[in-house]
Amino acid sequence: MADYGFRISQAGNDVKTCADRKTVLTSKYPNLKQALVGSGQVTVTGNIPEVNITHNLGYIPFAMVFFRMASDPDGAYLPSPQPYEADNYWARHYCNDTILKLLFSYDDGVGGSETFYYKYYIFLDKGNLW
Amino acid sequence: MVIFYDKRTGDIFATIDGRVHDEKTMEAYATDTNRPKEFVGKFIIGWIESKDGGKIEYNLDQMDLVKDFEDITSTSPLDFKIDVEQGKLIPKLKEGK
Numbered sequence: 240m241a242d243y244g245f246r247i248s249q250a251g252n253d254v255k256t257c258a259d260r261k262t263v264l265t266s267k268y269p270n271l272k273q274a275l276v277g278s279g280q281v282t283v284t285g286n287i288p289e290v291n292i293t294h295n296l297g298y299i300p301f302a303m304v305f306f307r308m309a310s311d312p313d314g315a316y317l318p319s320p321q322p323y324e325a326d327n328y329w330a331r332h333y334c335n336d337t338i339l340k341l342l343f344s345y346d347d348g349v350g351g352s353e354t355f356y357y358k359y360y361i362f363l364d365k366g367n368l369w
Numbered sequence: 370m371v372i373f374y375d376k377r378t379g380d381i382f383a384t385i386d387g388r389v390h391d392e393k394t395m396e397a398y399a400t401d402t403n404r405p406k407e408f409v410g411k412f413i414i415g416w417i418e419s420k421d422g423g424k425i426e427y428n429l430d431q432m433d434l435v436k437d438f439e440d441i442t443s444t445s446p447l448d449f450k451i452d453v454e455q456g457k458l459i460p461k462l463k464e465g466k
Contacts, residue, residue, distance in 0.1 A: 275394065279373075279383030280447050281401050292383070293398040356447065 272363040274300060279359075280309075283345040284352040290341035294334075294361050301366035302339050302359065304332040309354035316358060328353065334366055370435050372412040372446055372458075373399040379450040380461070388415040388435065389424065412451050412458075434458055 244266040248254035252261040259265055274294060281288050294300060305316035308328065319341070320331035328345045339361055345353035371385040371394065383399035395417060400406050413427040414435050437444040449458040 275385055275397055276387070277371075277383060277385040277399070278445070278447065279399060281382065281403075286402060288402040290383070290401040291399070293396075293400075295393070295396045 274363045275361040280356045282354045287344045292339040299334045299367040301362045301364045302334050304359045306355050306357040370414045374410050374451040376408050376410045384446050391418045
């Protein structure tokens with residue numbers, strides 16, 4: 240370990256000698272820094288609604304989105320993207336320089352609607368890979 | 370917490386979590402296909418950092434609600450709506466209640 244930087248160890252571990260995986264924070268590795276975190280809901284009624292979270296960061300940030308459907312109140316939040324499955328829904332998201340865009344679709348074959356609850360995380364860290 | 374609501378109905382449809390918000394966060398916006406920007410209002414509970422490093426308070430009388438939202442309870446801002454006239458959050462009546 241280099242003799243400079245910042246380290247906080249887990250309880251019960253010596254911060255001077257413990258393995259990096261026994262730290263709760265170390266400047267040796269990058270940490271994701273949250274820019275915007277929030278939640279929301281949108282109802283799909285035949286259309287494919289676009290949800291726009293305008294971040295204005297000026298670059299493509301790393302982002303994560305989780306969602307669940309109102310018809311499944313006890314269900315866990317699923318990560319986006321989710322492909323079209325037997326339940327007749329899909330969800331996906333992407334970022335550009337200014338916006339996190341969320342897309343949801345639901346088609347039960349009889350014109351019903353579904354409300355999607357979502358949680359989003361936009362990080363200051365860049366999300367594009369080039 | 371920054372709360373985005375539909376000016377036509379008071380319905381809350383999106384949030385930005387947190388208690389202290391900087392200028393960059395205040396530029397952020399949430400909209401969707403059914404709610405273009407002209408129909409979207411912002412309601413803030415917490416503090417906004419000013420350029421001189423100070424903090425401006427917004428609706429701190431409702432901070433207890435934010436604490437509930439942040440806690441592990443199932444209380445969600447999406448279960449509330451904005452009473453625009455009173456400038457406060459009120460529980461949204463659920464169907465059948």
